[in-house]
Amino acid sequence: MGAIQLLPIEGIGEIKAGDDLASLCVQAFSDFCDGDILVVSSKAVSKAEGNVVRESSLSPSPFAHQMAKLTGSSPQYCELVLRESAGILRMAKGVVICRTHHGFVMANAGVDASNTGGEGLLIPLPKDPDESARKIGERLFALTGKQVGIIISDTFGRAWRVGQMNLAIGVWGISPFRDYRGRPDDNGRVMHKTCIAVADELAAAAELASGKTDRVPAVVVRGYPSGGSGSAKELLMNPAIDLFP
Amino acid sequence: MGAIQLLPIEGIGEIKAGDDLASLCVQAFSDFCDGDILVVSSKAVSKAEGNVVRESSLSPSPFAHQMAKLTGSSPQYCELVLRESAGILRMAKGVVICRTHHGFVMANAGVDASNTGGEGLLIPLPKDPDESARKIGERLFALTGKQVGIIISDTFGRAWRVGQMNLAIGVWGISPFRDYRGRPDDNGRVMHKTCIAVADELAAAAELASGKTDRVPAVVVRGYPSGGSGSAKELLMNPAIDLFP
Numbered sequence: 090m091g092a093i094q095l096l097p098i099e100g101i102g103e104i105k106a107g108d109d110l111a112s113l114c115v116q117a118f119s120d121f122c123d124g125d126i127l128v129v130s131s132k133a134v135s136k137a138e139g140n141v142v143r144e145s146s147l148s149p150s151p152f153a154h155q156m157a158k159l160t161g162s163s164p165q166y167c168e169l170v171l172r173e174s175a176g177i178l179r180m181a182k183g184v185v186i187c188r189t190h191h192g193f194v195m196a197n198a199g200v201d202a203s204n205t206g207g208e209g210l211l212i213p214l215p216k217d218p219d220e221s222a223r224k225i226g227e228r229l230f231a232l233t234g235k236q237v238g239i240i241i242s243d244t245f246g247r248a249w250r251v252g253q254m255n256l257a258i259g260v261w262g263i264s265p266f267r268d269y270r271g272r273p274d275d276n277g278r279v280m281h282k283t284c285i286a287v288a289d290e291l292a293a294a295a296e297l298a299s300g301k302t303d304r305v306p307a308v309v310v311r312g313y314p315s316g317g318s319g320s321a322k323e324l325l326m327n328p329a330i331d332l333f334p
Numbered sequence: 335m336g337a338i339q340l341l342p343i344e345g346i347g348e349i350k351a352g353d354d355l356a357s358l359c360v361q362a363f364s365d366f367c368d369g370d371i372l373v374v375s376s377k378a379v380s381k382a383e384g385n386v387v388r389e390s391s392l393s394p395s396p397f398a399h400q401m402a403k404l405t406g407s408s409p410q411y412c413e414l415v416l417r418e419s420a421g422i423l424r425m426a427k428g429v430v431i432c433r434t435h436h437g438f439v440m441a442n443a444g445v446d447a448s449n450t451g452g453e454g455l456l457i458p459l460p461k462d463p464d465e466s467a468r469k470i471g472e473r474l475f476a477l478t479g480k481q482v483g484i485i486i487s488d489t490f491g492r493a494w495r496v497g498q499m500n501l502a503i504g505v506w507g508i509s510p511f512r513d514y515r516g517r518p519d520d521n522g523r524v525m526h527k528t529c530i531a532v533a534d535e536l537a538a539a540a541e542l543a544s545g546k547t548d549r550v551p552a553v554v555v556r557g558y559p560s561g562g563s564g565s566a567k568e569l570l571m572n573p574a575i576d577l578f579p
Contacts, residue, residue, distance in 0.1 A: 194494040249439040252531030286497030294539030
């Protein structure tokens with residue numbers, strides 16, 4: 090493989106409901122190429138989709154109040170976390186690990202209270218991140234004529250490891266995997282288990298070029314041999330066979 | 335932040351015990367710069383350190399034989415996995431999730447049977463990956479006069495998600511984290527929990543430029559604002575407070 094570039098898209102201001110993210114990216118980054126991959130932060134997507142919740146609009150349930158005491162978060166924040174969750178895996182030590190309605194396992198169901206665009210605003214994950222990715226990819230193609238793969242990323246804590254990293258929650262126009270299963274290694278031995286979650290690696294790589302407070306909602310990955318198709322749903326372990334339910 | 339480049343180091347042949355990895359990298363990639371980060375695969379490090387085990391040299395214990403039946407791997411392979419493990423978190427469905435003596439939670443304690451350089455050879459993780467990283471970094475500095483951060487990477491499965499990705503098991507000359515805790519976000523709100531495991535993101539990014547069968551044992555990350563210092567041990571969640579023991 091050759092060199093890969095991670096190109097932050099700078100100069101996009103605060104994103105508002107109704108904004109056309111693909112168009113904003115094209116205005117700020119004029120030279121998209123076929124095969125580029127655009128990694129967009131989930132927060133930018135939720136803002137553009139108007140998927141922002143005013144804390145004062147939430148009426149916390151008794152359970153949300155209980156959770157607030159356990160976690161140190163506001164009852165309104167806990168109420169939104171519960172609304173976004175299909176289930177709770179762990180609640181302890183100020184942390185709530187949820188499975189979202191999409192199936193993602195993450196702290197606080199991905200509800201974000203930082204960089205939300207204003208005091209008292211909370212931002213949940215996009216309702217259907219694969220669909221958000223498709224819309225951005227198709228709109229980008231309409232604007233530029235370039236085939237660009239799209240990844241929507243969000244920040245995840247991990248089991249067994251300290252700190253967070255960005256992973257993929259939406260995928261369009263690119264396979265989420267590079268699958269070596271059945272292929273021979275350099276010694277001719279068939280590899281049985283190696284299936285690299287490149288969508289997650291692309292999301293992680295893009296984070297390095299964006300940062301958290303630098304107002305970079307999107308990063309272009311250039312030079313990675315993309316192609317194929319797929320969905321972030323393929324990245325979800327079936328809970329029925331999960332060893333860490 | 336500006337653009338980041340992921341530059342694969344190509345043309346390094348099969349690595350043998352006693353090889354000087356830093357020197358091989360300098361021969362194949364002549365223009366190291368201050369602030370570059372060199373991500374080296376753990377397999378390359380183990381090979382260079384002579385940390386390769388001949389399957390036929392292993393005498394499997396009764397438990398290794400039992401594990402072989404459960405997992406479908408050879409008793410010799412299971413014996414090495416057990417020797418490399420401080421504990422087993424799960425053994426089911428053909429998979430063994432171990433905590434290595436270093437503290438990394440990964441399938442088969444990271445013991446590799448692919449691309450090992452020959453039939454019947456197995457490759458465990460480096461004994462002390464931080465120390466391996468230090469040696470490579472100091473040798474690289476002696477050869478080039480450039481301050482280059484070092485990350486040793488390996489491939490990990492993840493809880494709740496399908497597929498594997500590369501993460502850091504050794505770190506030298508760079509902080510493993512970008513810590514936002516206590517810093518204000520763009521709206522002036524203090525961020526309480528965001529501490530990005532950049533060492534893991536750098537390992538993941540480098541994998542995109544290396545691949546598994548392309549004989550690229552190292553990738554240079556250029557343009558990421560590195561600096562600081564630290565150890566991959568900081569990336570390990572204390573098992574005493576781990577929610578997923």
